[in-house]
Amino acid sequence: MKTAIALIFLLLTATGSAQILKTVNDTIDLVPGIPKTVSLLANDTIPAGDSVRINGGYNFTRNLVINTWKNKGWFTYVANQWGYSGKIEGTYVVIDVTLQKSSTAKIVFRIHDHSYDSLAVNNINACFNASGLNFALFFADPNGTRGFVVPKGSSKKTIFSGSIWLGGEDQDSNRYVCGERYRQGSLTAPGAKPDYYAGPVMDSANYSIYQDTLWNHIWNLKKTDVDYHKLHWQDAGYHPVHDILTWPGNGNVNLGEAARLAPYFDRNQDGVYNPLDGDYPLIRGDQALYFIFNENRGPHQESGGNRSFKAEFHAMAYGWDMPGDSAFKNTIFMNYKIFNRSQRTYSNTGLGVFTDLDLGYMVDDMIGCDVNRGSYYGYNGLAVDGTGQPYAYGAHPPAQSITILAGPKMEPTGADRPRVDGTGHQLCNESVNGTGFGDGIADNERMGLNNFFSIQGNMAGTVGYNSDPTNVAGYFHYLHGMWLDSTYLIYGGHGHAGTGGYGPQCRFMFPAESDTVNWGTGCQPPNGLKNWTSSTAGVPPGDIRGVGSVGPFTFRPGEMKELDLAYVFARDYTSPDTLASITKLGQMIDIVRKSFMTDKLPNGESFTRVSEIQPRQEQGCRVYPNPATSLVHVMFNEPLTEAATIRLYDDQGRLKCSGRIDKGGTGTVLDLGGLPGGIYLLTVQSSQIMVTQKLTVIR
Secondary structure, three states: OOOOOOOEEEEOOOOOOOOOOEOOOEEEEEOOOOOEEEEOOOOOEOOOOOEEEEEEEEEEOOOOEEEEEEEOOEEEEEEOOOOOOEEEEEEEEEEEOOOOEEEEEEEEEEEOOEOEEEEOOOOOEEEEEOOOOEOOOOOOOOOOOOOEEOOOOOOOEEEEEEEEEEEEEOOOOOEEEEOOOOOOOOOOOOOOOOOOEEOOOOOHHHOOHHHHHHHOEOEEEEHHHHHHHHHHOOOOOOOOOHHHHOOOOEOOHHHOOOOEOOOEEOOOOOOOOOHHHOOEEOOOOOEEEEEEEEOOOOOOOOOOOOOOOOEEEEEEEEEOOOOOOHHHHOEEEEEEEEEEOOOOOEEEEEEEEEEEEOOOOOOOEEEEEEOOOOEEEEEEOOOEEOOOOOOOOEEOOOEEEEEEEEOOEOOOOOOOOOOEOOOOOEOOOHHHOOEOOOOOOOOOOEOOOOEEEEOOOOOOOOOOOOOOOOOHHHHHHHHOOEOOOOOEOEOOOOOOHHHOOOOOEOOEOOOEOOOOOOHHHOOOOOOOOOOEOOOOOOOOOEOEEEEEEEEEEEEOOOOEEEEEEEEEEEOOOOOOOOOHHHHHHHHHHHHHHHHHHHOOOOOOOOOOOOOOOOOOOHHHEEEEOOOEOOEEEEEEOOOOOOOEEEEEEOOOOOEEEEEEEOOOOOEEEEEOOOOOOEEEEEEEEOOOOEEEEEEEEOO
């Protein structure tokens, strides 16, 4: 930001007048990245014939608007950063040189920025950026009051920032890496050095600030929004809410974007998202945030990687409003779909989740992992968090997990991979925390947490090999179980031969005794104490961060790899022992993982709700009579190949009754007795069917 004062002289040639110098406040609307040129004098009164000059015009309350050009009262302004929506103010002074008088006016910039939003459906208020960095708002939140706030409405947070990492190799062993921590690289201020950019991958010539404006947006929808749209899309005068109307279901293929982007139900199966045809977004949870980002738009300024994967990330953050369920009340979820838009095959690929955990007071925390639960977590190292700060948790501090529910699918074998041996004992392989093993279904197995590293975390004597990564090798090593000095993690001590590690080579740092079959040590017992924690290693409480990763796997052209996460919070109030919150955390994770793996919520509904499989049997479904009075028949022309659930919702999205058609059945009858007259939404759903019809009940 320039600090000199602009001196702009305007020589007006008209004859004198009786006008009095008067400036009027200016209001200027800006979208980040797009310059706007305005005349600050356009609405001011300047006495004719007088010479005037302008002082100021580009000193503002926050360094988020810059002046790029000025000439005779004309200024060009640009909001130079994404991540702030609101008002920025400044002033300018017009001095009448002829009369030696002056007048001051205010400049108010209204910055319109939808590149960040919050998921706040339950006890957690978590903010997300459309360009991929989670929980940190460097520009919109200079005081650090937003982020991952638990409980919602308090000043207490458990996570400072989080991001997804990706690292792989091409056929010539060239390494490709992308990943963020704080967008600061190694020297600059946080927020200034991204690896990720909002929007899908497109032809390089078509990236522009105008496309940035389109894609720096988070689509924020509630289940009730979608349900209302299902009921009323055919109503005269109906207008979908903005984020249903603009849902990015299709890309612009003329720009090189993929034809299909965000998930949606395509009612007429024409391949084009159009909510006015009855199409609607497919979301999870009672509230969902959706955004798309890539690492191809610009340089990898934080990781230092100079090669682009052409990777595209589709992210959905979601949660449920279940105040009666302590696990779901205190958990938010993430689903990532990562697309390889290049023509290269990447081998030895690792997919990771970096998290900087700050549980209230940031320098008294500790970190660990739970192998069987696919989780790493932060907890307080002292019985009382902080020393009375409003953002500290005080007595009975909580624990916070990052749980990998499921990673990418494993390579197909044509058979179901087992979870247990012939005697019923857990096998020592990926089935320890993966999903789909031993369920009788071939090739649906997904990896779980494969590696975990604690990074830095005030670990005495480990700064050299355990600091934050600053280059491609560093990010790649952490994703693949190696320290920055290219040695592998070993069991015990600080995980390194030079600082008390006793081996053998291992996958997971500070697992306590959670690796019950010693999968992380090659199915062999440790060479020393098994109960390996931050405490047993003598690590003092501090500022903690870690990365959990999945892989390695092969990432082929056009492939999609999926990652499902849960951020689970737990706080025990019954014991003064800080470890009690870890015990409770494990119980909460078990509830969440079971719901995910069985696709069944505690209330009996589906976890994923609606898959993006097109309805193969919708045209063969008949709902009659319609209008109905007491009974309604739901019938298919052919027997169903799997069971389907029938639900009837009122116009407020409330479930009023339900039914079921078993596998092999062709229909059923719903009793409408007791329901008032009105318009209802009837759905029939299985993994292969999605029928949605309006039903009128008359009385």
